[in-house]
Amino acid sequence: MSHTIIMTGATRGFGRVAVEHILAGSPQARLVLLARGSAGDELASDLSRRGRSVTSIPADLLSLDSVRAAADEVGRRIDEGELPPLRGLVSNAGLLFTNDVTENPDGFEATFAVNVLANHVLIRRLQDRFESPSRIVITVSDAHFGDFRHNKGMMPGPSWKDPALLARISAFPKAETVTAGGIAYSTSKLAAIYLIHEYARRLPRGVDILGYNPGFVPGTGLNRDAGAAVQFVMRTIMPLMALTPLASTQQEAGRHFADVVLGLTPASSGSYVDRTREIRSSAESYDLDREQRLWTAVEDLTRPFTS
Numbered sequence: 001m002s003h004t005i006i007m008t009g010a011t012r013g014f015g016r017v018a019v020e021h022i023l024a025g026s027p028q029a030r031l032v033l034l035a036r037g038s039a040g041d042e043l044a045s046d047l048s049r050r051g052r053s054v055t056s057i058p059a060d061l062l063s064l065d066s067v068r069a070a071a072d073e074v075g076r077r078i079d080e081g082e083l084p085p086l087r088g089l090v091s092n093a094g095l096l097f098t099n100d101v102t103e104n105p106d107g108f109e110a111t112f113a114v115n116v117l118a119n120h121v122l123i124r125r126l127q128d129r130f131e132s133p134s135r136i137v138i139t140v141s142d143a144h145f146g147d148f149r150h151n152k153g154m155m156p157g158p159s160w161k162d163p164a165l166l167a168r169i170s171a172f173p174k175a176e177t178v179t180a181g182g183i184a185y186s187t188s189k190l191a192a193i194y195l196i197h198e199y200a201r202r203l204p205r206g207v208d209i210l211g212y213n214p215g216f217v218p219g220t221g222l223n224r225d226a227g228a229a230v231q232f233v234m235r236t237i238m239p240l241m242a243l244t245p246l247a248s249t250q251q252e253a254g255r256h257f258a259d260v261v262l263g264l265t266p267a268s269s270g271s272y273v274d275r276t277r278e279i280r281s282s283a284e285s286y287d288l289d290r291e292q293r294l295w296t297a298v299e300d301l302t303r304p305f306t307s
């Protein structure tokens with residue numbers, strides 16, 4: 001039966017690869033890309049020319065107003081019969097900054113705004129539209145483990161704080177540094193996992209939500225905020241990492257991602273899928289008290305955009 005799947009982060013990186021696999025594996029899906037600039041329209045036109053059912057709605061996830069408008073536009077199109085029932089949300093867009101002092105237009109720290117708050121606004125504005133069975137997949141990261149085994153020292157681990165502080169710039173020491181940007185990133189992914197646990201308790205039966213960890217995927221645009229030297233290493237040396245078990249190629253990460261989105265990878269609601277199988281995320285990431293406090297804080301912070 002025809003159904004709608006919404007996707008962010010489809011325009012580049014392994015998300016772009018996943019799009020092909022999602023469309024191939026679910027020919028009846030209407031894919032709605034939420035993307036900034038002209039990239040979404042260009043990708044939708046390209047895929048439509050190849051006979052795929054894809055449309056694009058502009059959304060800059062750095063602006064929660066833009067996220068709200070995009071979610072409402074999806075809702076309007078469903079109500080007016082332009083789109084079939086909603087059965088999927090793929091929240092793949094994510095950012096990594098080289099500092100913890102970048103602010104979004106709403107006054108939130110930009111990493112937290114895109115990696116956490118934008119997803120929350122999307123889910124909350126669309127939550128009544130999901131029809132059973134639905135699957136929501138949020139791209140998380142093994143950076144949330146914060147240990148050498150998972151990160152090989154490439155990314156600093158998370159540093160949990162009061163969510164009201166995490167949502168603002170300068171939550172971490174030496175906020176102008178690359179290290180502070182890395183801590184903001186891994187902490188935002190830990191926050192995403194906490195919220196996945198809370199959503200899983202709150203969403204109606206039949207609407208599942210999962211976190212997907214692609215592993216380390218060299219060669220994507222994630223490091224584009226970094227200097228030329230880091231980008232050179234990412235492009236030239238890091239792809240060799242894809243030969244180790246720690247890393248995935250963009251092709252592998254995209255294919256595994258699509259399998260999770262399409263329900264081909266079995267996983268229970270609230271779970272963490274590491275590439276191809278459900279595993280337990282870090283011990284720190286199971287904390288009911290933090291999950292509930294984060295939920296309350298995120299609800300307060302995003303209320304102007306969710307109500």
Ligand SMILES: NC(=O)c1ccc[n+]([C@@H]2O[C@H](COP(=O)([O-])OP(=O)(O)OC[C@H]3O[C@@H](n4cnc5c(N)ncnc54)[C@H](OP(=O)(O)O)[C@@H]3O)[C@@H](O)[C@H]2O)c1
Pocket residue numbers: 008009010011012013014015034035036037039059060061062063092093094095114139140141142213214215216217218220221222223
């Ligand atoms: N690469 C890794 O090693 C790795 C590991 C674990 C998890 N992840 C996660 O995987 C996801 C995809 O990352 P990637 O590595 O494929 O990076 P990427 O190549 O930079 O792709 C990121 C995607 O998110 C979109 N995006 C970013 N900011 C946006 C905004 N403000 N509004 C709308 N769209 C926005 C980008 O669109 P634009 O083209 O407009 O920028 C792009 O499509 C992220 O959530 C990342 O945190 C990556």
